[in-house]
Amino acid sequence: MKKIFQFLGLALLLFLIYFGYITYPKLDLISGFSAKSMASGHFIDSRSQEMIEQGDNDIPKINWATNKIDENGKFATSTVYGLKERKAIYREGLGVTLINDDFDITKPYKVPKRTKLINNLPFPYGNNEPKDTLFSNIDYAKLEKAVANVFDKKGVKKNRTRAVLVIYKDKIIAEKYDTGFNKDSxxxxxxxxxxxxxxxxxxxxxxxxxxxxxxxxxxxxxxxxxxxxxxxxxxxxxxxxxxxxxxxxxxxxxxxxxxxxxxxxxxxxxxxxxxxxxxxxxxxxxxxxxxxxxxxxxxxxxxxxxxxxxxxxxxxxxxxxxxxxxxxxxxxxxxxxxxxxxxxxxxxxxxxxxxxxxxxxxxxxxxxxxxxxxxxxxxxxxxxxxxxxxxxxxxxxxxxxxxxxxxxxxxxxxxxxxxxxxxxxxxxxxxxxxxxxxxxxxxxxxxx
CATH class of the missing domain: 3.40.710.10 (DD-peptidase/beta-lactamase superfamily)
Structure with missing residues (x-):
């Protein structure tokens, strides 16, 4: 029994050494990636925390993070095993910025001036819906199959395609989105x-x-x-x-x-x-x-x-x-x-x-x-x-x-x-x- 405890103690010591020298220095980056991804995905594209964690953050080590979204403050925080908390803030016009403890969130900031393309033209030269166009030199059955083949069936994580768009002679000839995504995502x-x-x-x-x-x-x-x-x-x-x-x-x-x-x-x-x-x-x-x-x-x-x-x-x-x-x-x-x-x-x-x-x-x-x-x-x-x-x-x-x-x-x-x-x-x-x-x-x- 004594030898078993000695072995377990040695194993624990080796784990702590590995964690301390190999993994611990990475925690800042892991929680930083997670917080930034969480805030951007949520506040820019309105994705849920669950969707982000199962998609964008489903990466080895990144999925160690525990995340929180603050709707009122428009920020996200992440930690790894309660350690190395990082914060990413959303600002309208600038998107999300991963910040450190020295960053003054009360300081005024400039944002880019934007202009909206407004005309009566269809996509791509306007923001109206594209006109349906059929080309005689395209086998649409083959095209549809080629596009469909790169999307996963429900519950499968292999290709993990979110969107495919094919444009020929300025016209959309194929467009497909995974569940949870659409043309406005x-x-x-x-x-x-x-x-x-x-x-x-x-x-x-x-x-x-x-x-x-x-x-x-x-x-x-x-x-x-x-x-x-x-x-x-x-x-x-x-x-x-x-x-x-x-x-x-x-x-x-x-x-x-x-x-x-x-x-x-x-x-x-x-x-x-x-x-x-x-x-x-x-x-x-x-x-x-x-x-x-x-x-x-x-x-x-x-x-x-x-x-x-x-x-x-x-x-x-x-x-x-x-x-x-x-x-x-x-x-x-x-x-x-x-x-x-x-x-x-x-x-x-x-x-x-x-x-x-x-x-x-x-x-x-x-x-x-x-x-x-x-x-x-x-x-x-x-x-x-x-x-x-x-x-x-x-x-x-x-x-x-x-x-x-x-x-x-x-x-x-x-x-x-x-x-x-x-x-x-x-x-x-x-x-x-x-x-x-x-x-x-x-x-x-x-x-x-």
Whole structure:
């Protein structure tokens, strides 16, 4: 009996050591993710706590958290085993911000000015319902089957698709939502937001207000080797700056998103590991640095806040979209864009039409060429904050397809040769979801 107690005591000691050194430091990030997800899902998209916990937060370790939503205060709190409480607050116009104990919730804050697209046009160039259109070269039975196949039956968690939308020649030819979601549901695009952030640089370049081939305007780099880094290098993710992006552990990316006041600083302070344009390294910190650089292009914070919507988001009628901010008031351009599936599709259409939105050019051909040209160091898989199929990652899709991609399989596929945009929103990525088969099925519905 004594030996049994000794064994149990040793096992408990080993567990406490493991918990103390391996798990305990992660609790801040776990409760931070959970609180942020809980508040955003509830206050932006009106999801219930149960729905969020069984969907968005159904992730290993994140599901350890205990969550509370305060309707009157418009915030959510999360703890892990009663430890490391984190709080995320909702502010109209800015979405949800994960805050720390030093954040002054009583301090006045600015919000972006929004404009609503009001006209008598149907989707996509207006917010009226789309017109029913039948194309003789589409096998609708095949299309419907291809779309239906990626949704789970009740009680099953395999594909975990939430929404699919297929647009052909500016017309919706397929649209389907999982239980609990519909055309008005706002869904987090995660890193698809990077492509939105990048587009603002294309707009400013067309307006003659910046040149992406010039050194990045970062004064902190002026006297060291980082002074040679261009805006194009940052957009291509080949700046050579140090950065670790691994969401399974404490790293630069997780610390930035869940433990940093000013996300624009996380990449800025990193040293150079390589010369620019010699090494590709995916970095959410780089995109948030770009958001900070955008902010400095304007005289006031209000102008920065307004520009994202006036120049792009509301300009193309993405009126459901909201890009959330960090504690310092920067848009979290790497990750925190929310919109309906139809509005995400509008963004894809903007690129399908090379920046021309219903007769109004927002960016030019030079920008299109930049974002769709492979970064020299990415093995053909990445351009300017867009992913590419040049190397044939999805062999059943054309190689000139390019796409926005976010955590857990948020995708906007843009297929110029087919005049098509395909949006899929869900909770599973390539390691679990057959995107190639999904694309193959949809493309197979197009008759020769």
């Amino acid at each position: 706002k869904i987090l695009g995660w890193s698809m937001t990077k492509s939105v952030t990048a587009t603002l640089f294309g707009i400013l370049q067309k307006q003659g207000k910046l040149d992406i081939n010039k050194p990045a305007p970062v004064t902190e780099w002026a006297k060291d080797e980082r002074a040679k880094i261009t805006l194009a290098n940052l957009l291509n993710m080949n700046s050579g700056l140090e950065w670790e992006e691994d969401y399974t552990k404490i790293c630069d990316a997780t610390l930035m998103l869940f433990a940093t006041e000013d996300m624009s600083q996380s990449q800025l302070v990193k040293p150079a590991q390589f010369k620019p344009n010699t090494h590709w390294n995916y970095s959410s910190g780089t995109t948030n640095l770009l958001s900070g650089i955008l902010r400095k292009q304007f005289k006031t914070h209000q102008e920065y806040l307004d520009f994202w919507y006036a120049a792009l988001i509301d300009k193309i009628g993405m009126n459901s979209m909201i890009v959330e901010t960090d504690m310092a008031g920067n848009y979290a351009g790497s990750s925190y864009g929310w919109a309906t599936t139809r509005d995400w599709a509008k963004f894809g259409l903007l690129y399908l039409h090379k920046g021309n939105w219903n007769g109004t050019p927002l960016f030019d051909e030079k920008w299109m060429q930049f974002v769709t040209t492979p970064t020299p160091t990415s093995n053909g898989k990445y351009g300017g904050q867009f992913w590419l199929n040049v190397a044939g990652k999805y062999p059943s899709a054309p190689k000139n397809m390019f796409y926005c991609s976010g955590y857990q399989g948020q995708k906007i596929f843009i297929l110029p040769s087919q005049d098509m945009v395909i949006v899929r929103m869900g909770l599973t990525d390539d390691n679990q979801f057959d995107f190639n088969g999904f694309l193959k099925g949809i493309l197979g519905s197009l008759k020769e």
